[in-house]
Amino acid sequence: xxxxxxxxxxxxxxxxxxxxxxxxxxxxxxxxxxxxxxxxxxxxxxxxxxxxxxxxxxxxxxxxxxxx
Amino acid sequence: xxxxxxxxxxxxxxxxxxxxxxxxxxxxxxxxxxxxxxxxxxxxxxxxxxxxxxxxxxxxxxxxxxxxxxxxxxxxxxxxxxxxxxxxxxxxxxxxxxxxxxxxxxxxxxxxxxxxxxxxxxxxxxxxxxxxxxxxxxxxxxxxxxxxxxxxxxxxxxxxxxxxxxxxxxxxxxxxxxxxxx
Numbered sequence: 001x002x003x004x005x006x007x008x009x010x011x012x013x014x015x016x017x018x019x020x021x022x023x024x025x026x027x028x029x030x031x032x033x034x035x036x037x038x039x040x041x042x043x044x045x046x047x048x049x050x051x052x053x054x055x056x057x058x059x060x061x062x063x064x065x066x067x068x
Numbered sequence: 069x070x071x072x073x074x075x076x077x078x079x080x081x082x083x084x085x086x087x088x089x090x091x092x093x094x095x096x097x098x099x100x101x102x103x104x105x106x107x108x109x110x111x112x113x114x115x116x117x118x119x120x121x122x123x124x125x126x127x128x129x130x131x132x133x134x135x136x137x138x139x140x141x142x143x144x145x146x147x148x149x150x151x152x153x154x155x156x157x158x159x160x161x162x163x164x165x166x167x168x169x170x171x172x173x174x175x176x177x178x179x180x181x182x183x184x185x186x187x188x189x190x191x192x193x194x195x196x197x198x199x200x201x202x203x204x205x206x207x208x209x210x211x212x213x214x215x216x217x218x219x220x221x222x223x224x225x226x227x228x229x230x231x232x233x234x235x236x237x238x239x240x241x242x243x244x245x246x247x248x249x250x
Contacts (some may be wrong), residue, residue, distance in 0.1 A: 027223070065216070
């Protein structure tokens with residue numbers, strides 16, 4: 001599943017049973033915070049992070065912040 | 069996160085530098101290498117300075133002049149301040165540019181620099197400023213802001229390698245210097 005298709009897929013919150021909505025989410029790491037467009041449940045606030053995002057862009061960002 | 073400009077620290081570093089200077093009301097300030105002119109507009113609207121920009125490329129923002137930083141279309145001693153943010157490291161002859169900045173600054177005028185630098189050789193930049201007739205009144209490392217910009221670009225899937233380069237010792241500094249009296 002690509003990043004684009006993951007963001008467009010009809011994801012639902014398992015706890016609330018409602019569709020996740022696109023939202024600007026603050027991702028924080030090592031004292032820095034960044035706004036990222038992700039899917040979030042408007043009721044409970046749970047955020048869906050696609051695997052590809054975590055393994056590619058987020059991993060790269062973490063490396064940069066860790067000064068590696 | 070960067071306030072609309074793709075530069076480490078965005079406007080926060082510019083504002084920090086301006087706060088450490090004692091510009092007169094409506095002080096005359098030049099943004100050397102102004103790009104889109106967004107900083108010129110910020111200096112005018114947020115700091116009340118009579119700011120203008122120059123760049124080697126054309127710019128839609130006003131006031132602006134298309135010129136080289138080596139040959140500024142400004143009278144000697146006419147300015148209270150010169151900003152050169154994220155530009156000096158791109159120039160083949162930084163010393164020549166610094167001497168030109170010194171020419172257009174009034175005595176005690178301020179030079180504001182922010183740019184990439186080699187953290188293992190920070191003395192070189194300080195020495196160059198002093199050789200060009202400036203006294204440093206502020207020198208700060210803001211490498212964290214550089215890394216944050218790189219991380220932001222990585223998260224957005226943008227190429228951050230030109231921003232961070234490959235050397236581990238690459239950092240980002242903010243400096244404010246004053247033109248010496250002689």
